[in-house]
Amino acid sequence: MPAPRTLLDKIWDDHLVCSPDGEQPLIYIDRHLVHEVTSAQAFEGLRVAGRRVRRPEATFATPDHNIPTTDRSLPIADPISKQQIDTLRANCREFGIRLFDLGDADQGIVHVIGPELGITQPGMTIVCGDSHTATHGALGALAFGIGTSEVEHVLAAQTLRQSKPKSFEVRVEGELYPGVTAKDLVLYIIGRLTTEGGAGYVIEYTGPCIRRLGMEERMTVCNMSIEAGARAGMIAPDRITFDYLRGRDLVPKDFDRAVARWETLPSDAGARYDRSETFSGGDVVPQVTWGTNPAQVVGVDATVPDPASMTDPSDRSSAARALEYMGLQAGTPIAAIPIDRVFIGSCTNSRIEDLRAAASVVRGHQVASRVRAMVVPGSGRVKRQAEAEGLDRVFTAAGFEWREAGCSMCLGMNPDTLAPGERCASTSNRNFEGRQGKGGRTHLVSPAMAAAAAVTGHFTDIRQWRYH
Amino acid sequence: MQPFTTLTGNVAPLDRANVDTDQIIPKQFLKRIERTGFGQFLFFDWRFLPDGSPDPAFELNQPIRQGASILLARRNFGCGSSREHAPWALADYGFRSVIAPTFADIFFNNCFQNGMVPVKLDESDVEELFRRAAAAEAAGQAYRLTVDLQNCLVHDDGGFSRSFPVDSFRRHCLLEGLDNIDLSLKHVDQITAWENAHGLASLKGGAT
Ligand code: SF4
Numbered sequence: 001m002p003a004p005r006t007l008l009d010k011i012w013d014d015h016l017v018c019s020p021d022g023e024q025p026l027i028y029i030d031r032h033l034v035h036e037v038t039s040a041q042a043f044e045g046l047r048v049a050g051r052r053v054r055r056p057e058a059t060f061a062t063p064d065h066n067i068p069t070t071d072r073s074l075p076i077a078d079p080i081s082k083q084q085i086d087t088l089r090a091n092c093r094e095f096g097i098r099l100f101d102l103g104d105a106d107q108g109i110v111h112v113i114g115p116e117l118g119i120t121q122p123g124m125t126i127v128c129g130d131s132h133t134a135t136h137g138a139l140g141a142l143a144f145g146i147g148t149s150e151v152e153h154v155l156a157a158q159t160l161r162q163s164k165p166k167s168f169e170v171r172v173e174g175e176l177y178p179g180v181t182a183k184d185l186v187l188y189i190i191g192r193l194t195t196e197g198g199a200g201y202v203i204e205y206t207g208p209c210i211r212r213l214g215m216e217e218r219m220t221v222c223n224m225s226i227e228a229g230a231r232a233g234m235i236a237p238d239r240i241t242f243d244y245l246r247g248r249d250l251v252p253k254d255f256d257r258a259v260a261r262w263e264t265l266p267s268d269a270g271a272r273y274d275r276s277e278t279f280s281g282g283d284v285v286p287q288v289t290w291g292t293n294p295a296q297v298v299g300v301d302a303t304v305p306d307p308a309s310m311t312d313p314s315d316r317s318s319a320a321r322a323l324e325y326m327g328l329q330a331g332t333p334i335a336a337i338p339i340d341r342v343f344i345g346s347c348t349n350s351r352i353e354d355l356r357a358a359a360s361v362v363r364g365h366q367v368a369s370r371v372r373a374m375v376v377p378g379s380g381r382v383k384r385q386a387e388a389e390g391l392d393r394v395f396t397a398a399g400f401e402w403r404e405a406g407c408s409m410c411l412g413m414n415p416d417t418l419a420p421g422e423r424c425a426s427t428s429n430r431n432f433e434g435r436q437g438k439g440g441r442t443h444l445v446s447p448a449m450a451a452a453a454a455v456t457g458h459f460t461d462i463r464q465w466r467y468h
Numbered sequence: 469m470q471p472f473t474t475l476t477g478n479v480a481p482l483d484r485a486n487v488d489t490d491q492i493i494p495k496q497f498l499k500r501i502e503r504t505g506f507g508q509f510l511f512f513d514w515r516f517l518p519d520g521s522p523d524p525a526f527e528l529n530q531p532i533r534q535g536a537s538i539l540l541a542r543r544n545f546g547c548g549s550s551r552e553h554a555p556w557a558l559a560d561y562g563f564r565s566v567i568a569p570t571f572a573d574i575f576f577n578n579c580f581q582n583g584m585v586p587v588k589l590d591e592s593d594v595e596e597l598f599r600r601a602a603a604a605e606a607a608g609q610a611y612r613l614t615v616d617l618q619n620c621l622v623h624d625d626g627g628f629s630r631s632f633p634v635d636s637f638r639r640h641c642l643l644e645g646l647d648n649i650d651l652s653l654k655h656v657d658q659i660t661a662w663e664n665a666h667g668l669a670s671l672k673g674g675a676t
Pocket of ligand 1: 064065109110111130132346347348406407410411428429
């Protein structure tokens with residue numbers, strides 16, 4: 001009997017090209033996703049060395065980070081942004097790579113369009129010059145972010161040097177209470193693992209609570225694995241995964257045969273993980289970050305923690321620095337913190353389910369007068385779907401701005417940024433200092449919590465929401 | 469790639485944990501399409517006041533820390549975004565090594581691609597280095613360390629010496645300044661064999 005293997009073991013074994021003596025193993029990469037910010041230098045490297053892209057048909061590109069989300073018929077105002085996007089276009093043309101360009105109906109955030117178009121499939125190895133590549137693991141792939149030198153390596157050799165990561169089972173028992181979402185669950189988990197608890201590991205999320213999550217929710221969970229330090233997060237594929245993929249543009253022609261193959265992927269009974277932690281879904285309440293990293297998080301019913309109560313000196317100084325940056329006092333109830341801006345979007349929470357959840361909160365309400373709120377769909381497809389369902393009108397009637405697809409205020413490389421001191425309820429994934437604009441103060445929350453905060457002007461426990 | 473064998477240089481202590489790559493090189497500087505010239509933007513939001521002048525309170529702006537080539541920091545250095553602009557900015561500013569108790573995985577990898585050595589030491593050893601750096605600076609001198617990749621050792625002139633872990637293949641590549649892509653393409657037959665075994669031969673694009 002062969003030893004029982006984990007999902008990670010199976011994908012790893014299948015993709016190991018060679019493991020020469022004294023060298024790091026080479027693993028094969030099935031899909032390579034490319035965006036404008038981390039690729040220009042890699043293509044330039046290829047040109048200088050006279051190399052070609054080994055498998056252009058396994059490589060897909062889209063501009064997302066640096067693009068305006070206002071009227072797409074207008075030229076890009078920032079000449080340097082424009083140059084970066086023009087460079088991506090020229091590189092895709094020169095090297096024969098399929099580009100979902102601005103104005104293309106399928107353009108969007110790279111981690112939204114990958115699954116949506118069926119580029120992402122179970123059992124694959126997927127990389128992208130972006131740390132939130134972990135998102136694609138939700139479909140049972142091994143997906144992780146790489147640097148630009150590695151992007152160049154994958155372009156040239158369709159492989160990557162990798163030592164096998166350790167495996168980490170994060171098991172979630174039970175189920176989530178109504179109003180508690182995948183975003184709350186993953187923030188809760190990060191809060192307990194810390195920002196580096198997953199370093200060196202690939203996390204596999206298992207257990208009944210995870211199995212109950214829909215595909216979009218699973219993506220939200222895997223997306224934020226990197227915020228716990230893990231390069232990848234994954235969830236074994238099941239009926240929900242296959243139903244999500246069936247009929248998508250780029251899935252295998254013989255879909256049923258592919259499903260039969262994918263059904264062999266889940267971890268075998270008795271497979272061993274290098275580390276395991278168990279959580280209970282019923283313990284999770286809606287989460288709000290109070291600090292400047294995603295592990296600095298508490299429930300919406302809690303108060304801003306007091307650094308003096310922390311035992312670890314490094315945690316204490318980080319927390320004190322964070323409170324100063326965030327302009328918060330220890331002991332303030334989270335629900336008493338007023339906000340100025342709301343951002344619903346990013347590769348964590350910009351899919352159709354996220355927009356549906358936010359719209360159901362907003363319906364029949366108005367954005368508070370002091371708040372400026374915007375919704376940025378993750379892709380052109382999500383946008384069209386939302387418009388077909390009338391969600392855009394729910395948002396705009398309430399006073400939200402309704403934008404074109406892109407990363408937008410998740411990192412504020414485009415004109416969507418916070419002003420210094422502005423406080424934002426954001427559905428994105430990073431509350432780092434200056435992430436959404438220099439001096440901007442970011443609180444990470446779920447789409448429903450962001451929508452509720454937009455209406456009331458402060459954080460509000462969504463479990464007590466009056467839906468219209 | 470520039471080889472790395474042994475480096476002796478001044479140490480710049482940055483007493484912060486979870487230094488993320490958004491801080492190392494803020495996003496407004498990621499629009500450039502070159503690998504060079506990022507040093508001027510290193511730690512931009514911490515380094516400069518709103519009027520553009522250097523913030524005298526920021527650690528790296530201390531006169532005694534000018535010209536340092538070794539950065540000393542706390543846990544989880546380089547977390548967050550995968551941007552290789554972070555090691556590009558550190559290297560362009562003059563750092564060839566970062567010492568910390570732990571590093572984020574992607575940043576750690578990226579260092580090796582850019583002739584930089586990330587040195588992982590125990591938290592207590594890092595604490596000791598912070599103490600020694602503070603003592604030297606209090607006496608008006610920059611603290612100096614040697615990072616010896618040949619022997620995987622960090623040492624000073626005052627009796628501190630510790631070995632640090634480094635993957636032997638990566639060490640070899642750095643010592644020799646090898647091109648990683650060239651090395652991998654030596655295995656092109658095996659890559660092709662993998663593709664054939666997985667039914668990809670007919671799909672294959674440009675030959676390498
Ligand atoms: S939405 Fe944000 S986190 Fe996601 S890829 Fe874009 S910038 Fe990165």
